[in-house]
Amino acid sequence: MNLIxxxxxxxxxxxxxxxxxxxxxxxxxxxxxxxxxxxxxPLSNPIVAAAGSGPASLAGKQAGFYRFKIGEFEALALQDGxxxxxxxxxPFAVGEAPGALAGVLDxxxxxxxxxxxxxxxxxxxxxxxxxxxxxxxxxxxxxxxxNLITNLAAAGVRPEQITAVILTHAHGDHxxxxxxxxxxxxxxxxxxxxxxxxxxxFWSGDAPDVSGLALPPEVKAGAVAGAKKAFNALKDRWxxxxxxxxxxxGIELIDAPGHTxxxxxxxxxxxxxxxxxxxxxxxxxxxxxxxxEWRFAxxxxxxxxxxxxxxxxxxxxxxxxxxWGTHMPFPSLGRIRRAGSAYDYVQEPFRLG
Ligand SMILES: [Zn+2]
Numbered sequence: 404m405n406l407i408x409x410x411x412x413x414x415x416x417x418x419x420x421x422x423x424x425x426x427x428x429x430x431x432x433x434x435x436x437x438x439x440x441x442x443x444x445p446l447s448n449p450i451v452a453a454a455g456s457g458p459a460s461l462a463g464k465q466a467g468f469y470r471f472k473i474g475e476f477e478a479l480a481l482q483d484g485x486x487x488x489x490x491x492x493x494p495f496a497v498g499e500a501p502g503a504l505a506g507v508l509d510x511x512x513x514x515x516x517x518x519x520x521x522x523x524x525x526x527x528x529x530x531x532x533x534x535x536x537x538x539x540x541x542x543x544x545x546x547x548x549x550n551l552i553t554n555l556a557a558a559g560v561r562p563e564q565i566t567a568v569i570l571t572h573a574h575g576d577h578x579x580x581x582x583x584x585x586x587x588x589x590x591x592x593x594x595x596x597x598x599x600x601x602x603x604x605f606w607s608g609d610a611p612d613v614s615g616l617a618l619p620p621e622v623k624a625g626a627v628a629g630a631k632k633a634f635n636a637l638k639d640r641w642x643x644x645x646x647x648x649x650x651x652x653g654i655e656l657i658d659a660p661g662h663t664x665x666x667x668x669x670x671x672x673x674x675x676x677x678x679x680x681x682x683x684x685x686x687x688x689x690x691x692x693x694x695x696e697w698r699f700a701x702x703x704x705x706x707x708x709x710x711x712x713x714x715x716x717x718x719x720x721x722x723x724x725x726x727w728g729t730h731m732p733f734p735s736l737g738r739i740r741r742a743g744s745a746y747d748y749v750q751e752p753f754r755l756g
Contacts, residue, residue, distance in 0.1 A: 467554030469734035471754065473725075474673025476529050476653065479558055480727070480734035483522040483539030483580065484548030493518045494700030495690050497617045504690070511689035518687060522548050522576050523735045525680055525727055526560065527671055532651045533560070534567045535591065536669055536680050537729065538580030543629070551580050552590070565591045567651060570598045571682035572663040573606050573630035574701065577729070582636050589637060597650060598634075600643035602665025606630035617700040659684050659715060661708030662701065668715060678736075679719060680727045684712050685748070688731050692716070692739070692746040716746050725751065 469480040495518060496504040505515040513519075522544075525536045540548025552562060568591050570578055583590050605611055606627065613623040634641065644650065646658030646667060657668035662683045669680040685691035686699055695712050702708035719726050719739040727735050736751040 464550075465733075467550060468558040469736075469753075470558075471734070471736060472676070473527065473671050473678045474676035476527050476671060476673045478528070478671075478678070479526040479555075479560070480736065481524045481526060481539075481551055481554045481558070482733055483524050483551045483554075483576075484544065484546075485519065485521040486544070486547045487517045487519045489517055490515075493520075494617075495687065495697065496694075497698040497700050497705075499697060507690050507693050510693065513689055518690070519732070520686065520730055521733055521735070523729055523731070523733055524551050524580075525735070526555070526565070527654075529652050529654070529671075529673070532566045533564055534569065534651065534654065535565050535594070536569045537571055537577040537682065538568065538590070540576045541579035541582065541590075542584045543575040543579035548576065548579065562590050563593050565594045568594045568596045569650070569654075569656075569667070569669055570596065570602075571659075571669065571680070571729075572602055572666040573598070573633060574626070574663065574683070575629050577682070578630070578633040581633060587636060589640060594640075595642050596637055596640045597642050597644050599656070599665035599667050600645055601660075602663060602667075603634060603641060603643055605664040607634055613703065615703045615705065617698065617705075657715070659711050661704050661706075661711040662699075663703050666711075676725070677722075678725045678727050679715070680729075681715055681719075682729050684708075684715050685728050686730045688737075688748040688750070692748045693742075695745060717741075720746065 465482065467482045471478050471480070490504055493504070496507075504518075508515045508518070522539055524539050527534045527536070539551040541551075542549055555562065568581065570581075581590055581596070582588070589596075611627050611630075613627060616623050616626070618626075644656055646656050648656045650656065653672050655670040655672070657670055657679070659666045659668040659681065666683065668682055668684060671678045671680070683701075690697065691699075691712070695716065696709050698705040699708065716739050718724070720741045723738060726737055726739055728737075729735070731737060731748065732750065738749045738751065740747050740749060
């Protein structure tokens with residue numbers, strides 16, 4: 404049979420190829436009536452039509468939300484933004500030898516000239532609450548962030564429908580979306596805002612000790628001023644909580660200090676399913692897992708950050724937990740496995756529902 408020239412098929416050969424020879428001949432006959440059925444005109448074929456008269460460009464924004472389930476809970480991973488700084492501008496690998504960072508990226512088969520850093524936000528609908536964990540960058544990082552509200556809208560969620568916001572820690576890429584920059588009013592106007600008392604007290608103190616940050620003085624001063632401003636602007640709304648607290652239904656706050664004094668991870672549990680939102684315990688899917696002991700410039704207490712990382716990673720690996728991390732590649736869902744004395748981050752497959 405010559406597969407290159409369909410016109411040379413006998414009718415029976417054609418029917419045989421589409422599984423309709425014999426008993427299906429009658430149906431096959433109707434399918435085969437006229438050339439148009441076997442060889443549709445270009446305009447009736449959506450693939451051909453798109454090629455002929457389709458969009459001039461495929462450029463534009465990426466998809467901004469991803470739906471998944473945590474047991475009976477519904478969840479959305481939402482893109483707020485991202486950036487790709489060159490290696491000399493990244494906060495990774497403080498004090499490591501020149502070339503070490505590029506070496507880790509190379510081992511992971513990633514580009515060696517830049518580090519891609521995502522800003523993602525997690526929304527979970529429990530039985531009774533609509534819970535947002537962190538709020539993205541808002542206007543603080545310019546075009547690198549601030550897409551949360553647009554992506555919530557695309558998923559059919561309005562900010563005023565959110566009943567609870569949990570702030571994992573007071574850095575700008577997490578609190579930046581809480582306030583409307585024009586009006587100064589809360590974006591999530593109906594939500595109770597939860598924060599660790601230890602985090603609130605740290606930044607609200609007279610002189611927060613930021614000496615552990617490996618950052619220039621003006622950046623440290625900016626971090627303090629920004630956190631104070633966010634806490635002050637929403638001061639009547641904060642509900643202070645502590646690691647170990649169980650919030651609402653199916654939410655447990657997990658102690659995860661080091662990145663900041665009161666940094667929290669958040670465990671969501673429904674039925675036998677769990678997702679651990681580890682927030683900023685890790686900042687990169689290859690670097691932080693392959694070199695968990697490396698110092699990250701924005702970690703307030705580097706040794707404590709490493710200890711927290713190992714404790715949570717070990718737990719996640721032992722329990723085969725699903726994890727979610729703010730700065731992991733979208734949609735930020737994965738698992739962690741041991742790899743000698745280090746770890747691997749394993750991205751969860753894309754699921755349709
Ligand atoms: Zn962050």
